[in-house]
Amino acid sequence: MELPFAESYKIKMVEPIYRSTRQEREQWIKEAKYNLFNLKSNQVFIDLLTDSGTGAMSDRQWAAMMLGDESYAGASSYYNLKKAINDITGFEHFMPTHQGRAAENVLFSVLVKEGDLVPGNSHFDTTKGHIEFRKAYAVDCTIDEATDTELYHPFKGNVDPAKLDKFLSENAAKVPFVIVTITNNTAGGQPVSMECMRETHKIAKKYGKMVVFDSARFAENAYFIKVREKGYENKTIKEIVREIFSYADAMTMSSKKDAIVNIGGFIAMRDQELWRQCSKFNIMFEGYVTYGGMAGRDMNALSVGLDEGTEFSYLETRIKQVEYLGKRLTELGVPFQFPSGGHAIFVDANKVLPNIPKEQFRAQTLAIELYLEAGIRGVEIGAIMADRDPVTRENRYPKLEFLRLAIPRRVYTNNHMDVIAVALGNVFERRAQITKGVKISREAPIMRHFTVELERA
Numbered sequence: 001m002e003l004p005f006a007e008s009y010k011i012k013m014v015e016p017i018y019r020s021t022r023q024e025r026e027q028w029i030k031e032a033k034y035n036l037f038n039l040k041s042n043q044v045f046i047d048l049l050t051d052s053g054t055g056a057m058s059d060r061q062w063a064a065m066m067l068g069d070e071s072y073a074g075a076s077s078y079y080n081l082k083k084a085i086n087d088i089t090g091f092e093h094f095m096p097t098h099q100g101r102a103a104e105n106v107l108f109s110v111l112v113k114e115g116d117l118v119p120g121n122s123h124f125d126t127t128k129g130h131i132e133f134r135k136a137y138a139v140d141c142t143i144d145e146a147t148d149t150e151l152y153h154p155f156k157g158n159v160d161p162a163k164l165d166k167f168l169s170e171n172a173a174k175v176p177f178v179i180v181t182i183t184n185n186t187a188g189g190q191p192v193s194m195e196c197m198r199e200t201h202k203i204a205k206k207y208g209k210m211v212v213f214d215s216a217r218f219a220e221n222a223y224f225i226k227v228r229e230k231g232y233e234n235k236t237i238k239e240i241v242r243e244i245f246s247y248a249d250a251m252t253m254s255s256k257k258d259a260i261v262n263i264g265g266f267i268a269m270r271d272q273e274l275w276r277q278c279s280k281f282n283i284m285f286e287g288y289v290t291y292g293g294m295a296g297r298d299m300n301a302l303s304v305g306l307d308e309g310t311e312f313s314y315l316e317t318r319i320k321q322v323e324y325l326g327k328r329l330t331e332l333g334v335p336f337q338f339p340s341g342g343h344a345i346f347v348d349a350n351k352v353l354p355n356i357p358k359e360q361f362r363a364q365t366l367a368i369e370l371y372l373e374a375g376i377r378g379v380e381i382g383a384i385m386a387d388r389d390p391v392t393r394e395n396r397y398p399k400l401e402f403l404r405l406a407i408p409r410r411v412y413t414n415n416h417m418d419v420i421a422v423a424l425g426n427v428f429e430r431r432a433q434i435t436k437g438v439k440i441s442r443e444a445p446i447m448r449h450f451t452v453e454l455e456r457a
């Protein structure tokens with residue numbers, strides 16, 4: 001018999017979690033104003049709010065923490081990280097930031113000005129936020145296939161080269177750079193093919209534009225290239241990653257994802273002049289250029305995390321777990337963005353709760369139902385997160401309404417995946433009885449989903 005698949009690690013430390021009662025959860029979600037961000041973590045049994053900063057570090061990472069150099073300037077931890085980033089990405093210059101959005105803030109302070117247009121593939125909400133905050137616009141050039149959740153496409157996160165080329169031919173003067181998010185989080189943790197990166201780079205260069213990669217999940221993207229794209233099956237993840245970054249001029253990184261640390265980020269680039277311009281903002285917003293808001297010990301853990309996160313055995317364990325949850329949900333008939341993504345399952349709330357008016361926020365309603373069912377916390381990636389149009393202030397209703405179930409790295413077992421699948425299956429079975437959604441009673445002017453207050457419609 002062929003041996004079954006198993007994790008490429010064993011568990012050395014555990015953290016108890018509490019299985020609450022439905023009655024407790026009814027009370028807690030009401031107190032949280034039906035916003036799952038407001039729940040206390042001990043009110044949650046399985047926490048799938050995000051895969052960001054929620055991973056389990058390895059013994060090697062914890063050991064590296066102890067060797068952290070906390071010198072203000074020129075710490076050895078900084079040089080360890082510089083070497084790790086150079087080895088993995090090939091970028092010569094880098095600066096640490098406290099997380100990914102801080103990297104966006106610093107880089108966009110240099111590159112983005114009022115009236116600019118920034119094309120890309122489904123910009124993540126903080127990326128869009130940092131663009132719109134500067135009175136510029138994020139322009140989505142993702143392939144149309146991404147919006148059909150039942151359709152198989154191996155690289156559903158791709159930029160559409162024809163859309164990008166057309167957009168640049170008409171608007172090049174207002175475009176500071178093209179941004180490619182790998183993997184494409186908003187479209188469902190979907191990968192971008194190497195072919196697409198190569199093509200995007202070529203198109204951008206035709207118009208003399210820089211290419212920036214939002215690289216939070218670059219290693220998961222490389223895994224999909226290895227297993228799905230012709231010509232890459234015999235390459236190592238590290239070789240694939242090197243080629244990926246050869247198609248970018250700069251990258252922003254949220255290290256909390258594929259570098260498996262609890263906090264941290266960075267910007268890396270080829271051009272020293274760009275580094276000089278960024279350093280001014282980095283010093284103002286983040287910290288001196290050799291720590292940028294990070295402790296020396298955290299930079300050390302990040303250096304090790306970049307190495308571990310780009311090992312095939314780790315990535316295979318990681319992505320097969322997400323795939324396993326996807327398979328269980330398919331058996332139960334629950335519709336989600338297919339195929340399953342790298343870091344999460346994106347449940348198609350439009351298909352689960354079509355009877356709820358979209359103005360009553362289907363994905364949020366589904367998130368609340370799943371929490372009530374089993375204490376599982378997911379996150380809405382739909383109309384609440386899409387915010388209002390910055391000019392008209394009208395609600396924006398994206399084509400896709402997702403309940404995202406993000407799987408933290410190296411944290412839960414497949415028994416937890418089984419609980420998630422059955423809980424969601426139960427909600428799916430009683431979907432016809434869920435007829436009322438929620439309405440907003442208070443919201444912030446930008447990135448409202450974090451703090452929005454809701455009530456039953």
Ligand code: F0G
Nearest residue numbers: 050052099100101124126185214216254
């Ligand atoms: N880019 C992408 C693609 C992201 O997914 C995130 C964060 C960021 C940038 C910002 O990084 O959180 O370190 O400031 N995504 C998290 C998520 C929050 O849950 O998907 P950050």
